[in-house]
Amino acid sequence: MATTEWNRRHILSLEDFTLAEYDIILRTAASFREVLTRRTRKVPTLQGRLITNMFFEPSTRTRSSFELAAKRLSADVLNFAPGTSSLTKGETILDTAKTYLAMGTDMMVVRHKQAGVPQAIAREMERLGTHVGVLNAGDGLHAHPSQALLDLFTICQYFDPDSPRTELLKGKKIAIVGDIVHSRVARSNLWSLMASGAEVHLAAPPTLIPKQFLEAFRSNSGSLSIHWQIEPALDNADIVMTLRLQKERMGEHLLPSLREYHQGFGITRDRLALCQSHVRIMHPGPVNRGVELSSEVMDDERISLVQAQVTSGLAVRMALLYLMGGGKGP
């Protein structure tokens, strides 16, 4: 394998990632995954460096994952809490970012309900001539690259625990089921899965997956199909990725009821029979039990990768912070 170097300071979207970059991340995450099995699950890599979690949109789960990844790398962490912050006092987001820059922040992990905020912060850091790296931890409906990368790692590790790599996805059928149009997770996954050569099948009610959605992803090496019913997507699938359904969608009249959604698109044991026998189920969490997945499926630890995704998340985020911080792939 060629010793490709990592040259990316920010991780904002997967749109222009190369296969080589995905593979560096997978290899690096695999080595951190091994660190996490030791009794002392800590490395001194980022000792004395400062990582600021700027979660303008709150998220305990993702923030905990990044905070722990930073601590496992021995970095110091500041958590920006929007509730009691200067933002309520009229400060702009870029001013907030510059304040944390002036405190000596090396990397910023940014989540915001508006698309483009992490990119704007990254541009400002470049304009100021800093070396600060920005990681997009979710911006509006746009992107959530670390979630897609942990999903990629989870799938590749499932197919080859010792050597997760993108080529394992070539020709695999991967179903993505649920609220595609409102999902930054789905968007980011599409870039990585199709770049890896997977056959991606999207399934959702027509209101949650417009036809024109496909255009953006045309040029990739994998294939992409859209279904308004779940069965053709599950048929012979190797992996089924489910998406979280936001209850707000009901208020917007995009969905009749949670019950009807589950009847049409929920993953049940019966429906799993359509897939390959080795199929595994994924979900970015938190799961609405009885909506996206039946409790029976979710609690079947033989077929659910939901917990594995959380563990992968830690290893992948350690890898991303490590690479952004100047580390070279293993």
Add this chain to the structure above:
Amino acid sequence: MATTEWNRRHILSLEDFTLAEYDIILRTAASFREVLTRRTRKVPTLQGRLITNMFFEPSTRTRSSFELAAKRLSADVLNFAPGTSSLTKGETILDTAKTYLAMGTDMMVVRHKQAGVPQAIAREMERLGTHVGVLNAGDGLHAHPSQALLDLFTICQYFDPDSPRTELLKGKKIAIVGDIVHSRVARSNLWSLMASGAEVHLAAPPTLIPKQFLEAFRSNSGSLSIHWQIEPALDNADIVMTLRLQKERMGEHLLPSLREYHQGFGITRDRLALCQSHVRIMHPGPVNRGVELSSEVMDDERISLVQAQVTSGLAVRMALLYLMGGGKGP
């Protein structure tokens, strides 16, 4: 002293604790109490281990104590914040626990306003074949074992600073005054005090201490009496433990007024004259001044153990995390 080993992974209730177990905790806490007097009050015992504080019911004081205990043992700590969490998004408590398990949590410290939640999490951790230990930091009206253990340590250390041990309590008269029926602290204290052979006297208005309350605690080695007036409980008492009065009780018509409660059951200097001259006053905090205790009594550092309880709390919680984490008693 026999070298008894510690074999308990979870600390959920004191109901089935043995005297030997109490004594291991007291000895271990005493050794950590000594560590806390050093200039560098830190030991590397739990380096690289992860402790997650899951306080579904918020509590700055108890959470700070556990967080600091973990840090003094060099563990990493994640604080789960219910306000901004996935729980508001419909995730179940067990799913939340499994998420933190998948992040590599070694021990969970759980507080919930509903009785039984820490036990349910512990059962799930066992069912999954994990080695994660669960510590009940307060569940509904049921139990608050670490508070009772720090109270035990505080009392024993008062009677013998060099060698706190359960036998010091044999035949001691201990009054517990206040809202017994709604107090998980009182329930947990009853197990440890009576197992140690103390003579426990409960005092409260009839609405806050039903007669049938006694049944559960019949089989223990100490003795238990109930009084609807405070004087017989204080008479010749060695220790007076007061309980926090929740102001909500008034709304439930269980109490006439805070003022009347204080007249009937508040600890004042006059009432202390009924006790032994060496009597000491305890309270789990935070104190409602002028309700459970007069300010005069509370601020008299010669007779109040309230601050000592907080310091004991840190030493005892270090001991519990240490023992749960596989350490053997000193």
Add this chain to the structure above:
Amino acid sequence: MATTEWNRRHILSLEDFTLAEYDIILRTAASFREVLTRRTRKVPTLQGRLITNMFFEPSTRTRSSFELAAKRLSADVLNFAPGTSSLTKGETILDTAKTYLAMGTDMMVVRHKQAGVPQAIAREMERLGTHVGVLNAGDGLHAHPSQALLDLFTICQYFDPDSPRTELLKGKKIAIVGDIVHSRVARSNLWSLMASGAEVHLAAPPTLIPKQFLEAFRSNSGSLSIHWQIEPALDNADIVMTLRLQKERMGEHLLPSLREYHQGFGITRDRLALCQSHVRIMHPGPVNRGVELSSEVMDDERISLVQAQVTSGLAVRMALLYLMGGGKGP
């Protein structure tokens, strides 16, 4: 320079600070400023010591600065969160402080919307015979010494990066513009700037700067003038310090509108032409863009010291915690 030793346990107000003390702080901060430029920006100075941030009045920015300063010195940090605290349960502030004392706190950083709270806590710590130091991180309208000290450091470092010292301020004209009467930052700055021999010119609408305000500061070595228009204050100024305008002032009928305030007292490029050509602009943050400063001025990194103030804040707070913790000046 005489080797003066540091003998102050608490930092509550700058009212009685000596020039020698200011200079120790400046030298110590300069040495920490250098530490912060290293790759590993951490020193083991306060390893195992405990610093508790007691921010009864919330503040992400100042709390982050103190938290990071403590971590850079390798101290452990507890953050007291007023929202979920025992205070809502009726505990007094002194009881809260004593609880954190009993947990082993070495230093308390206290912010409260009421003047005098940090002083009361410091008195209680003295009365109890403890060695705990208290740092006032802002009390009501009274004082905010660490902000004034970081402002002092920022100005002195601007005039001599290698050797910041108070004598650099002798005869310098410093304008302070804005809501003087409601500003604890202005009050604290007046003590340090005038003690250093600066010529301080205050400018504000009459409602925000009463004449009698001057009385308290009469005895200092610098000079103090008041202006109800901005031009004489800016005329030939070396430094312009702007103050944050609280929007609440409008409700109190002390100000017509933000727009009129900006027309009368906002710093614009035109107005800067009145000052010395080397003039620099300061603001404690967060800035209301278009109110205290025009965006054009704020974003001009050649003349704004706003980011430098944040960086200075970290170095100065490290110095203060270091000195309070028993370190001697370099």
